[in-house]
Structures are given as C-alpha cells and as structure tokens.
Amino acid sequence: MTNIVWHQHAITKGDRQKLNGHGSCCLWFTGLSGSGKSTIASIVEQKLHNEDVSTYLLDGDNVRHGLCGDLGFDEKDRVENIRRVSELSKLFVDAGLVTIAAFISPFKSDREIARQLYESGEFIEVYIETSLDECEKRDPKGLYQKARSGEIPNFTGIDSPYEAPGAPEITVNTTELTPEQAADLIIGYLRDNEYIK
Secondary structure, eight states, X not given: OOSOOOOOOSSOHHHHHHHHTSOOEEEEEEXXXXXXHHHHHHHHHHHHHHTTXXXXXXXXXXXXXXXXXXXXXXXXXXXXXXXXXXXXXXXXXXXXXXXXXXXXXXXXXXXXXXHHTSOTTOEEEEEEEOOHHHXXXXXXXXXXXXXXXXXXXXXXXXXXXXXXXXXXXXXXXXXXSOHHHHHXXXXXXXXXXXSOO
C-alpha cells in the first residue's frame, strides 16, 4: 500500500505483558461444527479469568454478527473471515492478552497464514478432534440435519472439506476427555510453557 506508514507506539507488547503479569498468545481452536470448540474455549477462558489472567474469547458465530457480518459461507468468504479474525487476534495478543479464537477454520492454508502473523510461539493451534459421526450425533444447533437435507450449502464436513491439522501444538480428543479435562490440558500447556504462572 502506498502512503501508509506503520506507526511505532511508545508502549510495547512487552510493557503490556509486564503490566498484566503474564505472557500473551493466541489459542487457535479448530475443529468441525459440534466438536466442542466453543464449550471448551469458554471453560478455558473462565478458568484463566479465575487465575487473574487477562483474556479475550473470539467465537465464530459472534464475530459473524459484526466484524464479518457481510460475509457468506462460500470458500472465498470463509478465507476472508479467517483473515480478518487472524489480524484481530494478533492485535489482542499485542495488547498482552491470552486470546482464544474458536473457529472451524477448515483450510490448512488459512491457519498457516494466520500462524505467520505471530512471533514464534505466540500461535498455539488447538485441534478439537471429534469425528464427523460424533459431531452429527451431537448436532447441538441442528445444522448437520439441515446440511444433509440441502438447506445449508457449503457446510464443512458434508459438502465442503475440513483439513485436519498435521502437527498442532495441542490435540484434544473429545471422546476421551470431558470439556473440563480438555480445558485443564490446555491450561497445563500454557503453564508448562510459561505463558502463565
């Protein structure tokens, strides 16, 4: 872009982290609809809040009410949705927050582009591993049934692909762990890697 220069502010990310008393990072939750992303992300945020960790949770449905309200669900719009969320999450990490982004984010390439926005170690991919069969059994919003009947086109897992992560930092198998256990596993990772005390 021409005539646009990055303005370097006096207060740095390190200053904000010091003020908060902990590091900042992006926990990027990915998985099929109904896998448990939002449920587990919410529990993680509540537990961190109770430990005086400054957080912000970005959820797919909520973001589409505002920031991405102009986007549909075809492949081009899904890519743009994740691009916007990636940039927003990066700003929250720069603000010194543990940022929790819960999005299906079905394409590996989009998640890799998101990762490249961050400094090394700041992007933590959390794969909520739940089979399509299990997600369809749960179907908390009735979306799979609608997708199967043709009411919802381009639905991930039905007529649009989901590309599972190859090497996520954290994998949560929701058929083996309860949401509470999954949240503890994720917070344990943050503690072991000294993002939080």
